[in-house]
Amino acid sequence: METILDRILAEKQKEVAYLKEYGMEARGSLPKRKPFIEVLKHSNDLAIIAEFKRASPSRGLISENIRPGNQAKLYEQAGASAISVLTDSAFFKGSFDDLREVRRAVGLPILCKDFIIDEIQIDHAYLAGADIILLIVAALEESRLMNLHTYAKSLGLEVLVEIHNEEEFVKATNAGAELIGINNRDLRTFTISLETTTSLGPMVRASGACLISESGMKSASDAKLAAAAGAQGLLIGQTFMESGSMKESFRSFIVPKLGVALG
Numbered sequence: 001m002e003t004i005l006d007r008i009l010a011e012k013q014k015e016v017a018y019l020k021e022y023g024m025e026a027r028g029s030l031p032k033r034k035p036f037i038e039v040l041k042h043s044n045d046l047a048i049i050a051e052f053k054r055a056s057p058s059r060g061l062i063s064e065n066i067r068p069g070n071q072a073k074l075y076e077q078a079g080a081s082a083i084s085v086l087t088d089s090a091f092f093k094g095s096f097d098d099l100r101e102v103r104r105a106v107g108l109p110i111l112c113k114d115f116i117i118d119e120i121q122i123d124h125a126y127l128a129g130a131d132i133i134l135l136i137v138a139a140l141e142e143s144r145l146m147n148l149h150t151y152a153k154s155l156g157l158e159v160l161v162e163i164h165n166e167e168e169f170v171k172a173t174n175a176g177a178e179l180i181g182i183n184n185r186d187l188r189t190f191t192i193s194l195e196t197t198t199s200l201g202p203m204v205r206a207s208g209a210c211l212i213s214e215s216g217m218k219s220a221s222d223a224k225l226a227a228a229a230g231a232q233g234l235l236i237g238q239t240f241m242e243s244g245s246m247k248e249s250f251r252s253f254i255v256p257k258l259g260v261a262l263g
């Protein structure tokens with residue numbers, strides 16, 4: 001049966017063909033921002049990547065009239081360590097213009113959140129001002145994952161490698177991933193289970209990689225659960241996009257990292 005991920009990836013093939021045919025807006029490389037991985041390693045609390053997300057296949061339209069720059073400023077003021085911007089337009093209604101706007105609005109590292117299958121998309125993200133890119137193991141052949149990881153690193157980008165099970169974790173490790181995101185949302189069925197972080201987290205940390213727990217974060221207890229599994233950071237979209245009071249909402253996710261909690 002065709003999953004949403006299959007449909008998204010078919011669309012990405014078209015985007016890649018378009019980029020190869022018509023190229024992309026060229027601009028000089030932008031000044032680099034503080035490496036996110038350093039922030040992640042050295043903070044006492046879980047670092048928060050706050051996401052600008054207009055819509056999603058699972059939720060439908062989340063917000064039509066929030067400006068990316070304004071939202072990013074709220075995230076920065078609330079204490080985010082990085083900002084994620086969904087750049088996929090077909091399924092998430094995002095764009096690279098959103099990413100550029102966020103980059104201009106804040107001084108934090110920016111994660112380009114897309115379904116990357118080709119080097120040309122990494123060039124596109126880099127030129128638009130991304131500091132970090134996402135590589136989704138479920139979307140890639142193992143050799144592709146390795147090549148794309150190496151290519152992104154050669155441009156000086158940080159790479160968040162997203163996994164959902166043990167098999168994907170092994171592939172991420174083989175590709176040399178230093179920053180691993182456990183997605184609590186299964187991209188094939190779109191169901192959420194924080195169990196994913198609980199069961200895979202300790203394995204990821206034992207490998208020496210840094211760990212982010214992604215998706216489905218609703219409350220402080222979710223954050224504590226992720227921290228207990230070894231997460232050093234959280235990636236939160238929908239809850240923040242729908243929050244009427246960013247500072248308060250943000251505050252509920254500030255929890256100490258595991259080692260810190262234990263003293």
Ligand SMILES: O=P(O)(O)OC[C@@H](O)[C@@H](O)c1c[nH]c2ccccc12
Binds near residue numbers: 113216235
């Ligand atoms: O809105 P949420 O449930 O807080 O999730 C944010 C983020 O983790 C999610 O948008 C995401 C994680 N991995 C992805 C890959 C592609 C698209 C989107 C995602």
